[in-house]
Amino acid sequence: MKLLRKIGESLLAPALALAFALVVTSAILAAFGANVITVFTQMWDYGSQASAIALILNLMTTYYLSAVAVAIGFKMNLFNIGVNGQYLVGGMVAAAVAGHMSLPGYLAIPITILVAMAVAALWAGIAGWLKVSRGVSEVISTIMLNYIAIGVISYLIVRTNIGEAVAFNVRGTRTIPLSGQMPGFTLPGADTPVYGFIFIAIAVGIGYWFLLNRTRFGFDLRASGMSPSAALASGVNSKKMALYAMLLSGAIAGLVALPDLLGSSHSYTLSFPTGYGFTGIAIALIGRNNPIGIAFGALLWSFLDVSSQQLDLIGVPQEIVTILQGVTVLAVVVAYELVRRNKVKAGQRSVGLALANQEAGA
Amino acid sequence: MRKLNLPRILLLVSGGILLLSLARLLAHTDDLTSTGTMSAAFGAAVPIGLAGLAGLWSERAGVVNIGLEGMMILGTFGAGWVGWQYGAWAALGIAIVFGAIGGLLLAIATVTFGVDQIVAGTAINILGLGLTQFLAKLLFTTAPGGGATQSPPIFGTLPHFTLSAIADPLTTVQNKNWFLVSDIAGIISGFFYQLSILTVITAALFGLTKWILWHTAFGLRLRSAGENPWAAESLGVKVNSYKYLAVTISGALSGLAGAYLAIVATGVYRGGQTAGRGFIGLATMIFGNWMPGGTAAGATIFGYIDTLQLRDDANIRGLVLFGAILILLISVYLFRSGRRNSGFAFGLFAIVMGTAFLVSKSFPPEVAQVAPYLTTLVVLATAAQRLRPPSADGIPYRKGESH
């Protein structure tokens, strides 16, 4: 019973925020003359078809990984806004390496994954090192590294022979051979497969929970995020912790490009999606850095993104969901803060009450 | 670098110009300090400087404004939307209003609801981006000359002028390519060449900021909100009101920065045109030690770097040389003040840059593209530890809470 109440409490804030966002979005839609009901039913109809579900699961996998990467940083009060740059560099290098390998799958795929994680971790490590050695705010440095990443990648693909012609007028990394691709599975009735990488994402989620709640490193991480001074007195080396947190966050970020690369595109080109990092931030905020909460957030986001794809056909720009998402994020963080303040007051009240009862009974 | 007073600043600036001149001669890239380049540099400095000023107003009142980028985007959008129908001045006004609304949202989230400032700022960035993308697609696709991510061209322009009396003779001097003299001439003439009224307004705003914040009671109270809000509260200062005002002004200035980008720099609203300048602006503010003068100086430097991608590709060579020598000097300075690890890292970086200069005849355009962001990192890495942000910057404040 207590567990159900706890779940209910944690869902209350995001549910309210989502409701608020729906109201705002409906108002905007109505203001521009669209029929609100039509829009939402259209989205639901399309989104619940088998093919759409496959797309949703695939997008959700990517979003989930991105959000976990951000959440690791958040747990230590570090804002890794650089997931974008990290997964792009990690993905590009991994794709290039995978394209040149002709090893069997059970070797090629783990190597590809490790390369992506290592390169992305290194990219994040730059910001981490700048923070612990020179006190540079990781918010600004990771954002700068995002832009630098785009420049570096563009240079490598366009002007070096890391990039080749992979399609008509398209340059990208060498196509990954069949042996290096990751197989997926097809849901009945769908015409696209679900990426096999979804299982890795699930493993990452479990690993994230385990790390935070069952390891000493995770405890140190959370303590540093809650009270750096208390953590220091308890034996945590805050500088090392910050660096490790950034490296770990970067490593997970490196995975973000892989579902796509290993499951469908098989080559990194300049049109590779570049916004997954910001989505990860939004989802981590909504899910409050909790592995299950993030999963719900990722599901919600991917549903909105996929089901809105054909809103253009009825004359409504599909970007309406970005407004919905943006308002939800803002509303959720406000809601969480209000809930937190309430909880502190309620906690003090309940302790006072319980103690008074104890003394009365004693 | 204990205290940066006027003689020291002049020394650093002269040293910088000297170095630049040297690099220009050694690399044979005479466009480096030409009138045209400097004029473009001052122009590019405007949005970055305004973003830095916006950050300054907010942080001086104790609120970190990461949402500058989102507010700037709102400004560019507002300018594009109103501009093509009603002209440049209307565009200017609406951009400021849109930016201010963004600021107000941040104020509500952080001051009233106590949301973490960086989280709230990030949320504003996400919202600003999404809102403008949606509205742009909706409103501009069918408008004449517009597209899904671009507004129709803004009708009319803001006035700009050239002070020929100063610019012309100095341009002649600059064209002679003499060591140091031509560079200084180029810098001065560049300022008065194709000077936009918005640049003048921006300069005035910097001066106004200094006066308001440091010479009026209003400014003292606003700064007290950022230094010790609890002390201010105990003396009857309405801290939250000042925070609200400061953050809204911050948004308005960001909107103004967006207006410059849309109206003066390009003439349209275009998705992605802010390109991270909000964050570069924050770096400028840090570089400027949260003071208007320093921020203006930083903005000029960053503006210069930002300009490079638009000018002659060959310029990059000269700048790479300049950068290599400068970073080498910084590395030496770090070694001598005992910070061996950092000194080593900077030294390595300088060697890489130097080698790149010697080895290549030309640099790919991506280098110029990346230069502003790389410079930001280098600047922050050098300066971040020596600075004095407002004491209560970024710290959550609640009325009536004991401290």
Add this chain to the structure above:
Amino acid sequence: MTNATDALTLTGIWKRFPGVVANSNVNLTVRSGAVHAIVGENGAGKSTLMKILYGMQKPDDGTISISGETVIFNSPSDAIDHGVGMVHQHFMLAENFTVLENIILGSEPKQGLRLDLGAARLRLEDLARRYSLQVPFDSFVSDLGVGDRQRIEILKVLYRGAQILILDEPTAVLVPQEVDELFAALRDLRAEGITIIFISHKLDEVLEIADEITVMRAGTTVASIDPKSQSVTAGQLAELMVGSELPSPTTSGNTVRPEVVLAAANLTVANRDGKHVVDGVSFTIHSGETLGIAGVEGNGQAEIVDALLGVVPTSGNLSFLTEEISQWPTRKRREHGMAFIPEDRSRQGLLLDAPLWENRMLGHQSVAPNGGGFLIDPHGAKTDTERIVREYDVRTPSIEVSASALSGGNQQKLIVGREMSGEPKLLIAAHPTRGVDVGAQAAIWDHLRNARAAGLAVLLISADLDELIGLSDTIAVLLRGKFVATVDPHNVTPAILGSAMTGAGVSA
């Protein structure tokens, strides 16, 4: 009975917060032009009353009257408008502003829009001269010491025309010479008709300066004394404050064993400006021995603690159980049996938003029963937390509540229980009963005594001289980073110790 010559009268003041009644039926009469002291132990309700007096809080019931007129304060500005000025215990000063800017903030003299600093300066120079409160007006506060900062706080309220000054524990951070300067200023103020309300728990000082004394206990006023007409001792006041015989922390018997647990030689800690805040300190602590460190706050105690924990760069030798530990990281020291009760529990001892059982792990997350090696064991931690709650009488409905929900005394009992678990060899106890109610205080003293008898070595830092004398086997006096005297607690009184702390030397 309100007299028109009374500067301030409180009648029937009540104030409640969720879970606690802070003030109940408080009655207070302050005569005009007097120095009126309010004494009471921690938790007696003094701070809440002060907040009500200077307008930070509104009472739920009761009235405040100033010179016979009933007033209502909605904010500190209202209080200031009625001439009531608060001088805080924890100074409220903006470090990066000058003294002048700090004083005029909120009441700035203007010429149009411009700040008129000249006018302010003239007025302040006059005030400073009249009341012996000279301060350098153009210096940044960050460059000034404690005595100057307090003078700035007093000038702040005088500048605004305060006729009633409230001083909250003003001597807590002053050395005796600064206390004399303060008292001289207070006498000057009193001579000019300014009323002063002086909150303190330092009874000897109160008896020296006060014309009237009010005693508070458990949220209410229990006694009103005129020390001129009734002769009263500090001990009697203390008993009024507590309501019964004071529990005294005495230790009996010698439990000191020959093994040396901690030996420090020439310990030196430098601050950011290169000054030696701990300057060549040496000491040894044996098993079963408690070494007390006496000294006014700010003389290096906190830095000695930091040095022992390993959180600041230190030079000198430090050996713990025969091993040289100067290069050991904090975690290793704690794993080897160094326990720590911090001075500021909310900053260094607790994760306020985390449940109690996670707080039990803090500082011990790498050892049993919390874990070992790579993993942590929540089940083990929870079970052990239940034990601590039982054995140390931590009043809480469950171990899942956040630490922030507990009262200060119960938080401290949890910390003591946590630190005493796992058989520590050395306990660093910094102000272990600060902000803790009397019941919890007695319990903590018991635990310290028992552990000492079982062989625990204790480093005790405290501002409570009775606690220090009662619990220590040896007391070292710290002044400006150096040990200036070593005393035997059996031959010393708080007065002697207090004088040694100021550098006057140990003499009866």
